[in-house]
């Protein structure tokens with residue numbers, strides 16, 4: 001993978017990735033319909049089970065690629081707004097930030113426990129790994145926000 005430090009190249013790189021991801025999501029889509037077609041014609045249960053697992057993985061790939069594409073699009077927009085920020089913070093802003101952070105600390109805590117409970121309930125390995133990663137992300141967000149709150153105290 002090419003690492004690009006300067007902003008315009010990074011933007012170009014993200015744009016190119018978005019295009020390629022769209023293509024791949026399309027390929028996954030076509031592949032799924034072809035697999036489903038074959039799956040419908042299979043009579044033997046053992047053969048059907050093998051193809052079943054491939055179909056489920058392919059569905060997970062398609063949906064993840066669609067999500068990654070949307071994430072990259074939002075990331076490009078968000079990075080542009082970050083470049084416009086300065087280092088200015090009034091007392092009023094700090095007070096508002098503290099309140100907002102405290103609210104989000106509760107949300108992150110709830111989300112972490114939600115993903116933990118969901119991972120305990122689900123037994124589909126195709127999605128379980130992602131759910132566990134989300135749980136770890138939410139725990140990390142909680143820690144980041146705790147540190148951010150200290151910054152405003």
Ligand SMILES: [Fe+2]
Nearest residue numbers: 108137138141
């Ligand atoms: Fe979060």
